[in-house]
Amino acid sequence: MPEGRDLTVLRRLVPFIRVHSSIVVASALLLPALAASQLVQPYLIRIAIDGYLTPASRGVPGALSGLTGLVLLFVAVLFGEMIVRFAQIYLMQLAGQRIMHDLRCTVFRHVQRLSMSFFDRYPVGQTMTRVTSDVEALNDLVSQGIVSIARDLTMVVGIIGVMLWVDWRLTLASFVVVPLLLGILAFLRTRLRAAYDRVRSLVARQNAFLQETISGIEVVQAFVQERRNQKDFAKVRGDILEIELHSVRLSSWLSALVQAATTVSTALVLSYGGFGIIESTVTLGILVQFMMYLQRFYQPLEDLSDKYDTLQRAAAATTKIFGLLDVESEVREASNMVSMPHFRDRIEFKSVTFAYPSVSEAAAAAKLDEANIAISTAAPVLENFNLTIHKGEKVAIVGATGSGKSTVIKLLLRHYDVQKGSITVDGIDIRGMDQQSLRRAFGTVPQDVFMFTDTIAANVGLGVFDRESIKDAARVVEADRFIMTLPDSYDTRLGERGANLSFGERQLLAFARALAGGPAVLVLDEATSSVDSETEAQIQRALDRLIEDRTAVIIAHRLSTIRNVDRIVVLHHGVIREVGTHRELLDLDGIYARLHRLQLQEMVGADGVT
Amino acid sequence: MDILKRYLFLYTRHRGPYFLGAVFLIATNAIALAIPRVFGWAIDDLEAGATRGLILSYAGAIVVLAVFQTVMRVGSRIFVLSVSRRIDYEMKGMLHKRLIHLAPSFFAATNTGDLMSRMTNDVMLVRALGGPGVLYFFNAFVMYALGLAYMVSISWRLTLVVFLPLPIVAVLVRILVHRVRDYVTRARIALSDLNTIVQENLSGVMVVKSFALEEAQNLRFENQSATYMDFGLREAWTRAQMIPVVGLGGGLAAVVVIGFGGRMVSAGDLSIGDLVAVMSYVGVMVMPTVALGWILSLVQRGAAALERLDEVLVAPVTISSPDSARPIGDGPLSVVIKGLNFRYDDHLRNYGGILKLDETFESGRRHALHKIDFVAKEGGYVAIVGRVGSGKSTLLKAIQHLIEVPEGSVFLGGVDVVEVELDELRQRVGFVPQDDFLFSTTVFDNIAYGQPDASRGEVDTAAQIAGLLVDLECLPDGLDTVVGERGATLSGGQRQRVAVARAILIDSPILLLDNALSNVDAETERKILDGLRANAASNAGRTLVVVSNRIGAIQDADHIYVMDEGRVVNHGSHAQLIQRPGLYADMFEQQRLSAELEKL
CATH class of the missing domain: 3.40.50.300 (P-loop containing nucleotide triphosphate hydrolases)
Structure with a gap:
């Protein structure tokens, strides 16, 4: 999908996001709080271990009540984190949904302004897709893409910062494997992305093939090409399967390696930190604290390739939406237009x-x-x-x-x-x-x-004319006769496109509709x-x-x-x-x-x- | 859930890889849980005053375990996830195989968008069930079993206390999942209403514009869009609660470990290393608990998808070859139809839930045939005329056995079509459908569609008879020009003639043309029809049955059938028919007047 390649198109969404910037900013402001509460928890555990649980501290008077206090504090921090997390996620959804709503309405309003030549040219289905599904595709971008990237970044930066502050040597020791891991991940991710791109284009081809088979089924059958069609379809599916299996292998390695890095880092912390404990430069609590940080550090690295996928899909949808918004009406309003005067002559x-x-x-x-x-x-x-x-x-x-x-x-x-x-x-x-x-x-x-x-009534009055004009108009064209025989007379609901009326009845309603506004002509x-x-x-x-x-x-x-x-x-x-x-x-x-x-x-x- | 039982074979077929995946999964999880254990021992030894060598050997052990864990984890994912891709492959194959053999009435009863969505979205759900669904289910199961075992071995009392919050979390998650699903459904409905508004606005654009309703429509749209947004937000509100609930569950467990476990450590009943190990176990067991809620919804959605796919897979194949077929020979063939009655909607009902109901009544009325008697002799030229919807096309489809004709009504060369092998029958009957459908390949491939191994010369000859040669010269790559989706780069007349050439190429003893040249001018249509007859004469007689709306084009036919409302209302030669007052004479007169008007 070449149209999705260029991510710069996403810039056009900025004005829509800016309208709700207060929500976005509020949500972003919660990120440091979120990171802080997550960083504090391992710290509390460290204090618990070092202050109350090591043999040296066990005998200290008041240790037990101190531990209880710490546990209560831990619970409080935890509650704080959950509330922040909840608020942050909801705010982002709120922004996302509102942006979608605005964008939908903008596209719809734009379409309303276009002149007939547009509607002659563009099939209904295509325009509908723009207004609804394409806008929908952007939701992921706003509610998951942007924020979760920011969240992961805050978290990673926060963890590195705190770890360095606590013990920079132990930090460096535990991150020895990171450059290697990043290198391998970059390598795998490039290939994985290429595989995903290929799967996408093959799937598009497969769907086009299917669509064509369904539309042309009579030709396929009349010319006895069922077997060939089946063979061709099997070929496309086979190609997809092959590349899918390839991407499964890549993604399996990707996620396993991230986990391996976490474990190896743990071993590094254990050995280097263990030496520190023997030399009494590091406490047991710090060791446990680091181990807990490491688990939170590596997780975000794994999802990054998914994020890229989300961005690409969003870019493709944005291109289509703004393509429609760029279409201009061929009938233009004059700059100094007048209202139509009362018809006289x-x-x-x-x-x-x-x-x-x-x-x-x-x-x-x-x-x-x-x-x-x-x-x-x-x-x-x-x-x-x-x-x-x-x-x-x-x-x-x-x-x-x-x-x-x-x-x-x-x-x-x-x-x-x-x-x-x-x-x-x-x-x-x-x-x-x-x-x-x-x-x-x-x-x-x-x-x-x-x-x-x-x-x-709504079909005759179109939401603009009052009940009396509707009834008068219906009487003039004698539509009232059949309307009165309907179960709810003027309030009877019509089926899609007026399916429950005869053609003649629909024609009479159209007459009444034209008359209801008391037109000049x-x-x-x-x-x-x-x-x-x-x-x-x-x-x-x-x-x-x-x-x-x-x-x-x-x-x-x-x-x-x-x-x-x-x-x-x-x-x-x-x-x-x-x-x-x-x-x-x-x-x-x-x-x-x-x-x-x-x-x-x-x-x-x-x-x-x- | 009955549906899952019926389609279990999709999954059990791959029990080999699943089994291996499970073995690897158990191994990787066992190692994952062993690592905190080793870490715990290391801490206990550190506390007791360990040597550097001992610490290094603990660290070394962890690294060795990490290597094994990585390999096992890769293995487990590859085995299980590959199966899901294979299920995708196989499911699409099964569906396609069914679709391709279903009668055209099935496609009349369904719409393409719906079928496509089943073939893509629903297959995706079935696949997700067999891949991530199975993987995470195994994972949760193994994690629980092993984690519990480890924890109990450390301290059964602590284990018991730690597990108290987890069931509460599971129940809360379940409740939230229910409510989320409820909002998702309501948001779907709101979205579908929103779609209806857009669709009506676009279809009724003439009314909207003529009555200056743009603003009213904007408001209507905005209201509905707001309703939709509202449900989306409620869903988000509920879904967001899930995170605190889950986190809280994990957090509470950790609190219990520190609080209760801490006291045990103080009392000397538990070592610090054990405490740290248990804490890690709680960490790794929270996710599987959450995943269970998600797996449950995967199973439900997968089952619903299977239901929809099942509707396609069990759709009856209403037209198929007989068990013992009768050959129809190589020579010229006659077409005889005796008292044929046919109604589309009788057959549409076969397809059950997949049917788009509102269409049935209409199409049933439109495509009915009543007591049709029809004869086309070997090598004869017969035309059918009539108004739109009079049943002409349906009659041609009966000859091809593309509709469900009853036994004893349609005969080719004296053999009942229901007794003929379908492949043979259709090879012997060339057909140019009304809808000038082309595939998005080259002109050459389209003409050679029924005979992919045709030579360049054969394709050229067919193109020439179809009057395509001049057009081919104008196309950028001649016969190798790619025609675009549905032949979009060709004009309507060119598409129709490619479709004619395609039918000529298979050189069948019977050739049916369904209003196949309506976009070509009358003069050219007549010329092509003449060419077909001349070409037929050299091939020991081709039976030609032509449907046309233009009397001028078919007046040379040996015999003309006039159809109206599914009946043959008149038949005879052109000279005879214009003498009789009726539809044919009227159409002839109308077309003469129209032509005259055109010339003014």
Whole structure:
């Protein structure tokens, strides 16, 4: 995983950590206390031995009560250590969790600011991974990585310091093996790290292979390649096994050698310290004290290679997260933007030309290699498009699939910015307006009738409109009829994507949703799903009531729904080809007339078989 | 825990290395415990006034013991941990072997992410059980047994007193582990809700943007994220308590040793060396006590993982070769289907818990076949047309025996497909699936997929028939161009033609094309189909069954079947079908009008 190699990317996390610096600092301040209490314990034992337990001190009056006092002190220190330890660990988790929460929210907020072109390009699953799992991967770094390294360092430094202070000669004697051990550990660790890297890349390959086998299982079976596939998989697994066994050997030696060093150091303390005792320069207590320090000294050395692994994984996740945070919105806010004013007069499309960005441009702009192929054409979808919609007018836009009709409303709502020309509302360019105020002025029914896993009321009101507007809107489009038949009426919870409703019911709810905010203009992108004639009639009735006395722009797929609009605009390959009422356009016998015939065919066809 | 019994063989299979590992482990622990003993004697002798020589021999003994200990320890770890890696290897092999033979209906019933997670995360848990799990369990056991023996030999009274706090620690740890697990579960649920919010936000982005809901969504996300964080913190709070509890247990034991043991020393019942040795024993026995709690959770998680893996391993193989197969011969083959009824969801139910339930009903409706009668003569060219979801693809899969067809319904060259060896059957039937799936290797390897030993010339010919030659010239390395994941570096039309070439290469007497050229323009599609027929004629007659949405491309077929909602609603030649009012004539008319519109 080459992306994890560079640990400098971790620097970008600093601002997030700084916000919670007080917690981090508090936790760090506890480290010396922790080290101190651990260092004191062997010292107390030393006093116990030297002061009360050696034959010389045994007879001293008050020895027994002195020992009891010492034991009580030991217990107190122990309690102190536990409390400090507990506080230190919890504080670090607190910092870690809060940093994760902040980072998650930052990423999510950032994604909310991005324009539609981002969502066209990046698969949902990938973005989800960034927001949740990748952020999660950083938790280990904060809560275990950084602090435990600091803790181990404090401990090691503290032990060396105290030992030197007590008896520097004995200290040096007991650490004779340390340089050798460090040398061997460095050697083993380099090789172990190389082995882990190799395992990681092989495992990635193994998983890719598996994924491909599962996705292509029909091809594998249709071409009778089961055995070969099995052989190939066994090969990858075999490679992994081999390198895994190698790393098991390395890590076994690593941990055994650390232990061996502890034991050999003990022997060194015993012999050098033993001589000291014979010469009466060292006491028995000191000997025991040193032996106990040694055990605490070597343990941290063993886990260092794990720590490196944690850092690498964190770096890989950080790279991905900040890759997403670096993506900029393609629709930019103007520096001196205004709120959308109250709609008075007209909406104008003036010589609008627009093309969706091509894949390569998109990938370059996003600087991410995983760009999904969404829109492959750089050819203009709309060319020199002119249209004026007056207040109170109902305009329908029709055309064959790919004619660019849905693009018209995506531009009007500023999901994308036009490349040439302009769109104005009452003479003001929408690029100078606050996006949110612009969109709030429109009541939109998107083509994909999306429902959240929430109540009916929440789906219509979207958490912004009040109960009365919700009910009023539902009444207007006659959605209240079916809502009242539901077990909890407006408080009935919908399944995922509104699974427990029929398509027609979902469409009515989408109508109500568009209406609930009392919008100045209604914008409708009709769903393409084919519906039975009863549903069709129901939707038609609702639509008529929806647009009654309102300005409306309708992207129509079913020509039958728009017979009564004021004006029908026929788009063909991004260019307006015909404009007129239903009657006028039929008489013209052009594209509209053909489209009309085509749809009649479809309906006859459908009736012909059922 | 029944599941552990059933999969015990995974572990007992390696009893040899486990046994050796255990022997080494006992040796290394015995030495580990002997060292404090030696140290204790040395101290007693020091106190009594020892010579330098005696001290040096004690130190020497410790070093010798350290060398043995190191070797034994390395041995024990290598034996036991290597077994866990082998279990990983074997488990993945078992799973893969099962997966590869499961019918496509299994894959329709499950999702890839879920299977992948079982194959990776769950196998990891099974492996952890066999490696660190076994190792630490042995370790704890041996440490206890040996440590107790040593301590009792020093002073049974002191041992008894020292052990008083340890059971309390074990109980406390157990309680904490329970509570931690509870919070972990609740955090998981909160995380899954958080995921749902993100997923809905992204899927419903059009609604979010159009209604300017960004801020409301932010708040919703932040609330849920805070809930999730909250459970994470509670878990951390509980988990953090474990450290003081364990430390306290060890510490209390040490206190008891000093307090109680100290009095014994003062009373002359115990030497200082013995006291120091006991203190060391307590130190080394605390960790195994803690480890027991952890091992327990490893066993539980391992068992849960085995349950999930078991669902894959016992998934029924619904399509397999018969015990006594009938050959279908080398010559041209006819396809005859008689009264075939088929419903996907009948078969999905076989897979039990692994099923993603919400999908079954839908797919069951979509992929049903009702009373299908169908004939394609040897060397004939038959087309199937119909709307999306009318059952055309399912019908092709029936011919390949890729779906669970009942006995007596599908015949190739007069032989029932359920009586034919699967390998033979599929070698005799070439198939171009609707999903233009390619492997992430080179174009050459993809074309030669069904016949890995094909020559360059054979692959070239197949590529030529599939109309790929011009495209190959444009690719950086021609046939050796790597196509990327799922063939991402090729265009949709190129991928489809590679898939066609792949099927041409195996030179089968029957060739099925499932809407295989939809991303190629109509003109080219027709040309390729013509090429296939011409090539077939030279091969003593290849039976061609083509599914297409484009009537223009298949109107030369000998016979055309029209399908709707899983039934054959009409069949005949193009000339006959356009005369009859119905779906075919309507589709033909629609496509003519659309083409006309395109030209305007």
